[in-house]
Amino acid sequence: MEKPLLLYIFLFYWHFLNALFTVEAPQSLYTVEHGNNVTMECTFPVNGKLKFRDLSVSWEKKDELKKQVYALLKGEEDFKSQHSDFRGRIKLLKEKLNLGRSLLQITDVKLRDAGFYRCVIGYGGADYKTINLKVKAPYRTITQGVVSTGENKWKLTCQSEGYPQAEVIWQNREYEDLTDKANTSYETGSDLLYRVTSTLTIKSRIDEIFYCIFWNKELQENTSAILHIADSADGVLWTESRRFVGAILIVTASFGSVLLFILYIRKARANKDNRTPVASSSTAKLSKDKDTHDYRDASFEDEELKCKYK
Ligand SMILES: *[C@@H]1O[C@H](CO)[C@@H](O)[C@H](O)[C@H]1NC(C)=O
Ligand SMILES: *[C@@H]1O[C@H](CO)[C@@H](O)[C@H](O)[C@H]1NC(C)=O
Ligand SMILES: *[C@@H]1O[C@H](CO)[C@@H](O)[C@H](O)[C@H]1NC(C)=O
Numbered sequence: 651m652e653k654p655l656l657l658y659i660f661l662f663y664w665h666f667l668n669a670l671f672t673v674e675a676p677q678s679l680y681t682v683e684h685g686n687n688v689t690m691e692c693t694f695p696v697n698g699k700l701k702f703r704d705l706s707v708s709w710e711k712k713d714e715l716k717k718q719v720y721a722l723l724k725g726e727e728d729f730k731s732q733h734s735d736f737r738g739r740i741k742l743l744k745e746k747l748n749l750g751r752s753l754l755q756i757t758d759v760k761l762r763d764a765g766f767y768r769c770v771i772g773y774g775g776a777d778y779k780t781i782n783l784k785v786k787a788p789y790r791t792i793t794q795g796v797v798s799t800g801e802n803k804w805k806l807t808c809q810s811e812g813y814p815q816a817e818v819i820w821q822n823r824e825y826e827d828l829t830d831k832a833n834t835s836y837e838t839g840s841d842l843l844y845r846v847t848s849t850l851t852i853k854s855r856i857d858e859i860f861y862c863i864f865w866n867k868e869l870q871e872n873t874s875a876i877l878h879i880a881d882s883a884d885g886v887l888w889t890e891s892r893r894f895v896g897a898i899l900i901v902t903a904s905f906g907s908v909l910l911f912i913l914y915i916r917k918a919r920a921n922k923d924n925r926t927p928v929a930s931s932s933t934a935k936l937s938k939d940k941d942t943h944d945y946r947d948a949s950f951e952d953e954e955l956k957c958k959y960k
Contacts, residue, residue, distance in 0.1 A: 671695060671775025678780070682759050684787040684813065684841070689743070689755045692769035692779055696750040706772035707742065709754050711735075711765055712780070719767065720754060735762065761785050761813050761842040787813035787843055789864035792875040799851070806850045806877050808862035811843045818848035819863040828852065828860070856881050 674693045682688040690709075702725040709719040717733035720740050732740070736756070743753040752769060764785040770778040789812035797805045808818065815836060820828040834848040848862060856879060863874040 671773065671777055673769060673771045673777040673779050675769065675779035675781050679782045679784065681784040681786060684759060684761055684785055684843075686759055687755060687757045688759055688783065689753050690767065690769070690781050690783065691754075692752040692771065692781075694750050694752065694771045694773060694777070696748065696773070700748045700750075702747075704773055705747065706770075706776075707747070707752050708768075708770040708772075709740075709742075709752075710768045710770065711763075712768060713765060735760075759783075759785055761787060785813075786869050787811070788869065788871055789816050789846070789866060789873045792862065792864065792873060794862070794875050794877050796877055796879060802853050802855060804852055804854055804879055806852065806860055806862070806879075807847065808864075808875055808877070809845070809847045810864055810873070811839065811845050812864070812866060813843055814866065814868045815844050816846055816864040816866045818846060819865055820848070820850045821861045821863065823859050825861075854879050 671694070676691055676693065680688050680690055705722065705725055707720070707722040709721075711717040711719055711733070717735060718731045719733065719736050720742050721728040721731050722742065727742075739757045741755040741757070743751075743755060746753050752771060754767075754769070756763060764783055767781045767783060768778050769781060770776070789810040791810060793809045795805075795807040797807075799805050806820075810816075818829070818832065818834045820832045822828060828850060831852060832848050832850040834846065837845040837847075839845050846864065850860065850862070852860070854860075858879045860877045860879070861874050862877065863872055865872055
């Protein structure tokens with residue numbers, strides 16, 4: 651009489667526990683940069699030691715057609731059903747399953763990986779959660795070109811790759827908008843990336859600067875480059891003069907430190923020999939004068955540099 655009752659109670663609670671089996675997603679949105687790795691997580695209840703043979707874990711991507719990302723059926727991994735989009739880039743951190751964590755790692759994230767993923771767990775009961783993965787590709791490096799096309803005429807080019815499509819805005823030194831004088835073209839390359847090339851044709855004197863700004867509206871991100879119109883001979887002169895000033899500074903600095911070293915030795919000797927303190931203080935003053943003189947020289951060079959840059 652007692653036994654069937656116990657069984658009945660047990661079965662009742664078994665169904666009750668089954669209904670309570672819930673999968674949680676601690677984070678429902680992940681944003682990752684193209685080319686990086688991402689690890690998405692779901693949790694599920696494990697009471698006591700995990701019985702691997704009772705566990706099924708599945709990660710699916712919800713595209714127009716469902717794509718299998720990862721499957722573990724009754725404790726056995728199944729790579730045959732994996733969609734080719736994910737081949738070789740998926741790892742489930744199995745050691746974490748004991749703790750009730752299903753961690754899916756995607757390496758070298760592609761733009762096409764963006765979308766909604768469903769994390770399904772069967773362990774006694776079954777449940778799932780949906781996770782959104784966003785992939786961004788900032789227009790990080792801008793390749794620039796400045797070409798003379800005749801008397802005071804220039805063709806300025808900026809090129810970069812990213813996603814989604816960026817606008818290219820052109821400005822001059824005074825930040826006036828020159829965009830309507832530019833031509834911007836878009837090519838799609840590998841993995842949905844946009845290759846954006848913008849060309850500004852403009853009249854300008856030497857020593858002007860222009861800015862090209864890649865405005866990624868969706869990511870609310872701006873990257874920019876500064877294009878400097880310079881006579882090529884001028885450019886060489888400028889770098890050489892900078893090197894020259896650099897050499898002077900090095901020589902002055904090393905001369906200064908030698909001087910300080912000599913003074914230090916002298917002072918040490920003076921202290922040791924118990925000479926009159928007047929003499930040592932006068933040398934110290936002398937060295938200070940020398941220092942300020944050096945400093946004035948250096949700042950003068952700086953001024954000259956700034957003038958040249960303008
Ligand atoms: C991504 O993960 C792989 C394998 O774990 C590793 O070799 C690579 O350095 C990682 N890449 C980044 C950008 O962290
Ligand atoms: C932009 O390029 C197109 C085709 O190359 C050309 O016809 C057009 O004149 C260019 N526009 C400007 C503003 O340079
Ligand atoms: C990016 O630059 C454009 C043009 O200068 C500006 O309108 C926009 O507000 C800037 N956005 C950010 C996020 O800095």
